[in-house]
Amino acid sequence: MRGSMTESxxxxxxxxxxxxxxxxxxxxxxxxxxxxxxxxxxxxATDMSILSGWTLDNLTRVWNSADFELFFRNSFxxxxxxxxxxxxxxxxxxxxxxxFRFPGRDVLFFVVLAQLVIYPEIMISENFFMVSxxxxxxxxxxxGLPYAASAFAIFLLRQAFLTVPKELVEAAVMEGMGRLRVxxxxxLPLCRSTVAAFAMVSVSxxxxxxxxxxxxxxxxxxxxxxxxxxxxxAPESGIDFAALTAGTFIIVTxxxxxxxxxxxQFVQSFMxxxxx
Amino acid sequence: MSVTRESPAxxxxxARQARGDAMFSYAALMPAFIILVGFTVVxxxxxxxxxxxxxxxxxxTENYQRMLDDGVFHQVISNQLIxxxxxxxxxxxxxxxxxxxxxxVLRGKAIARVSFLAPAMLPTVAxxxxxxxxxxxxxxxxxAVANALGLPGMNWLxxxxxxxSAMMVVAVWQQAGLFVIFYLAALLSQDPQLxxxxxxxxxxxxxxxxxxxxxxxMPTTLFVGVIATSNSFKQVDLLxxxxxxxxxxxxxxxxYYVWETAFGQFRQEYSAAITVLLVIILMVIxxxxxxxLDKRIHYR
Numbered sequence: 001m002r003g004s005m006t007e008s009x010x011x012x013x014x015x016x017x018x019x020x021x022x023x024x025x026x027x028x029x030x031x032x033x034x035x036x037x038x039x040x041x042x043x044x045a046t047d048m049s050i051l052s053g054w055t056l057d058n059l060t061r062v063w064n065s066a067d068f069e070l071f072f073r074n075s076f077x078x079x080x081x082x083x084x085x086x087x088x089x090x091x092x093x094x095x096x097x098x099x100f101r102f103p104g105r106d107v108l109f110f111v112v113l114a115q116l117v118i119y120p121e122i123m124i125s126e127n128f129f130m131v132s133x134x135x136x137x138x139x140x141x142x143x144g145l146p147y148a149a150s151a152f153a154i155f156l157l158r159q160a161f162l163t164v165p166k167e168l169v170e171a172a173v174m175e176g177m178g179r180l181r182v183x184x185x186x187x188l189p190l191c192r193s194t195v196a197a198f199a200m201v202s203v204s205x206x207x208x209x210x211x212x213x214x215x216x217x218x219x220x221x222x223x224x225x226x227x228x229x230x231x232x233x234a235p236e237s238g239i240d241f242a243a244l245t246a247g248t249f250i251i252v253t254x255x256x257x258x259x260x261x262x263x264x265q266f267v268q269s270f271m272x273x274x275x276x
Numbered sequence: 277m278s279v280t281r282e283s284p285a286x287x288x289x290x291a292r293q294a295r296g297d298a299m300f301s302y303a304a305l306m307p308a309f310i311i312l313v314g315f316t317v318v319x320x321x322x323x324x325x326x327x328x329x330x331x332x333x334x335x336x337t338e339n340y341q342r343m344l345d346d347g348v349f350h351q352v353i354s355n356q357l358i359x360x361x362x363x364x365x366x367x368x369x370x371x372x373x374x375x376x377x378x379x380x381v382l383r384g385k386a387i388a389r390v391s392f393l394a395p396a397m398l399p400t401v402a403x404x405x406x407x408x409x410x411x412x413x414x415x416x417x418x419x420a421v422a423n424a425l426g427l428p429g430m431n432w433l434x435x436x437x438x439x440x441s442a443m444m445v446v447a448v449w450q451q452a453g454l455f456v457i458f459y460l461a462a463l464l465s466q467d468p469q470l471x472x473x474x475x476x477x478x479x480x481x482x483x484x485x486x487x488x489x490x491x492x493x494m495p496t497t498l499f500v501g502v503i504a505t506s507n508s509f510k511q512v513d514l515l516x517x518x519x520x521x522x523x524x525x526x527x528x529x530x531x532y533y534v535w536e537t538a539f540g541q542f543r544q545e546y547s548a549a550i551t552v553l554l555v556i557i558l559m560v561i562x563x564x565x566x567x568x569l570d571k572r573i574h575y576r
Contacts, residue, residue, distance in 0.1 A: 014481070015380050022377035026391035029374075029453065033394055035417070036406045089308040096301035103298065108305060110566075111312070117506035117562045118316055118555060122531065125538040125547055126319030126326075149311035179300050201454075208399035210513045211531075215539065226399050230517065241409060248402045259397045263390050266457075 033252070039241075040249035058246035062232055067220050068250065071228035075207060077140060078224055082147050083202040087195060090153030095183050097154070098161035099169070109158075115151035121212045128215055138218045146212065153198050160194035161187050197269040200262065207255050225251050320555055327549035339549035349550070351525045352533045355440060359529060360508040363447050367504045368497060371452040375459030376485075389457070396453030403450040404517035408433070411442055411518075433519055436526035443514055443527050451507060455500045462496045463489070502565050509558055530554050 043053045096102075097109055120127055127146055128137070136142030164187055172182045188195070210226045217223045232240070232247035259266065330336035343349050374392055381388045395403060410417040411432040419429035432442040466489070474484045512532045515521055521528035521536065528536075534554065538547035 018377050018380040019382075022374075022381045022388060025374055025377060026388045029449070030391035030394050032406050032410060032449070033398065036409060039409070089311070092304040093308040096304040100297040100301045101294075102301040105301070108309070111309075111317070113566050114559060114562050115312055115316055116502060117509075117558045117565075118320075119506070119510060120315040120319075121510060122534075122554060122558070123316060123319035123323060123551060124535060125544055125551070126322045127315055129322075130315070130319060146311070146315035149308040151312060154308060179297075204397050208401075210399065210401050210516070211535070214516075215535075226401055230401050241412070244405050244409060248405050251399055251402050255397055255399075256394065259393070260390065263386060263393075266393075 036245050036248050037252070040245040042242075042245075058242040059249065062229075062243050062246040062250065066228055066232075068225070068228065070220055071223055071225045072254070074140060074143075074222060075224040075226075078144050078213075079203050079206045082144050082206045083199055085148045086150040086153050086202055087199060089149045090157050090198070091183070091188070091195070093149075093154045094157035094161055095187060097158045098164075099182075099187075112151045112154050116155060120146035124211065124215055127212070131216055137216055138222055140222045142216050143213050143222055143224070147206065147209075150202070153202070156194055156198055157191065160191040164190050193269040196265065200266050200269070203258070204255060320552075323548040323551045323555075326545055327552050329545055331545060339546045342546055343549065343553070348525050348528070349533065352528045352530055355526070355528055356509070356530045358440065359444060359447075359511070360505060363444050363508050364501060364504045366444075367448050367452055367455065368500055370448055371455035371500065372459050372493070372497070374452060374456045375463055376489075378456060378460055379463045389460070392456045393453040395450045398450065400450060400511075400513035401517050403446060404514045407442075407446045407449075408518055434523060436523045439519055439523060439527045443518060446514060446518070447508075447511065451504065455504070458496050458500060459493065462493050466492060498565065498568055502562075505561055505565070506558065509554065 040058055041054050041056065043055045043057070093112075097105065097112075131137050131142040131145065134142070136145065168186055168190075169182060172186050177185060207224075208226060209224070210230070213222075213224050214227045214230070217227060220228065229247045229251045232243045327339050328335060328337065330338055378385070378388055378392060398406075413419060413429060413431040413434065418432065422429050430438060433439050470488055471484075474488065479487075509529075510531050511529055512535060515527060515529060515532045519527040521532050530550065531554065534547050534550050537543045537550065
């Protein structure tokens with residue numbers, strides 16, 4: 001009895017130490033972000049008093065010096081449209097890979113695997129020329145098109161679809177369901193959390209994407225927030241830190257709110273989707 | 277009963293079924309493949325074609341020869357090697373460590389997870405901006421702490437000795453959070469009976485980790501490794517905000533150099549040659565990793 005008591009006490013002691021360490025690490029991880037968000041409301045970076053020196057000037061100055069409403073609208077459209085098309089195209093392709101045998105399947109799947117590491121932005125020049133030739137440069141369609149399909153989506157969804165029990169599929173076929181109905185009624189409901197997990201990765205990827213949107217746009221018309229805000233972060237003439245923190249605040253807040261609201265959903269989807 | 281031999285009619289029906297499956301599959305793959313091939317395979321072939329031409333459009337290997345003499349390019353390759361070989365293992369170690377710690381948190385676990393994940397949700401340009409602020413030599417947080425401890429301050433990003441390391445810290449800080457969630461998912465789906473058995477057998481925690489947890493996490497580790505490696509080769513956002521590749525090219529990485537030669541110096545042919553090299557490197561890594569994945573995961 002006594003032996004087991006001390007043993008469990010020891011275990012909890014070690015666990016408690018790890019919990020403290022975990023909170024320490026969590027603080028280190030989140031602190032830089034919180035500090036910058038606070039500094040966006042400070043008049044001076046060196047003034048450390050808590051009672052005075054608060055201001056909205058940094059934010060209003062940055063907000064008014066560029067067309068942020070347009071940038072936000074562009075980002076929003078890009079994120080929603082790309083997440084949807086990536087899921088639709090990804091589901092269709094993953095379904096074909098997971099359920100059917102057809103000539104060339106392995107070669108085609110290898111192409112998908114290779115694209116897990118080779119993204120459109122690596123071929124920036126040729127993609128820029130291609131989009132220009134199509135007359136889509138400096139347009140939202142041009143910014144989005146290279147990302148309309150995602151190898152990552154196909155890979156993840158295929159993995160999930162492979163776990164669908166064959167008996168269920170056979171039963172559905174016996175009932176006379178066609179191929180698309182089986183996808184809709186059997187595969188998708190069972191793999192909902194993978195779709196949700198991918199959707200959230202996709203949202204944050206496209207909200208944050210920078211290099212390609214910067215290259216493929218010349219005017220503000222099609223620029224997302226990342227590209228619109230970056231000139232406040234790395235201007236040619238020295239760094240304006242008040243503008244930098246305010247710019248960071250503007251770009252970070254919407255996604256952070258989205259994420260805080262979806263946090264539970266997000267973590268649970270990952271847990272359930274078996275990305276492991 | 278003709279169980280062993282199908283009747284000709286049944287055989288025909290099965291062949292029709294197989295043909296239908298194939299047609300459906302091609303149709304389902306078509307839209308995704310048009311995009312994937314159109315914006316990666318085709319541009320790669322175009323890059324390869326452009327890379328073997330000189331400025332006048334004649335066949336030439338001068339772009340590849342130039343790589344041998346280009347000192348900046350050598351610096352870029354060495355930076356890239358350091359960057360990849362450091363950030364990938366460190367990211368894996370840090371995110372696994374954080375996940376093991378995070379799995380112990382029961383009260384307020386949502387807050388802890390959000391804290392870890394928050395940097396990963398940031399745009400990389402914003403993450404770079406945040407740290408630009410901390411690394412700032414005059415009133416930056418890091419030097420303030422150093423001064424308080426009686427250490428001399430540094431111009432972290434302005435000195436070619438520290439700039440690349442300073443940038444790697446930011447990269448690890450930023451990308452670890454997402455991988456923490458992957459590892460947490462794997463850890464929490466671990467069979468609790470394993471842990472119980474280890475407790476009864478009085479296995480040391482470290483032994484348990486090395487013998488049980490680590491092998492079980494191997495698929496996650498490989499997956500994280502693939503993503504972290506490819507992230508390391510497409511890192512440009514941090515450079516745009518923090519260093520522009522400087523000082524004196526000490527933080528210049530491959531994709532940034534591709535951009536610089538194509539859009540800064542308008543040497544499209546040379547840039548195409550570097551792109552081809554970059555893709556070849558990535559393909560080699562991809563094939564190696566797919567082999568490993570095949571061996572370890574058996575994902576059919």
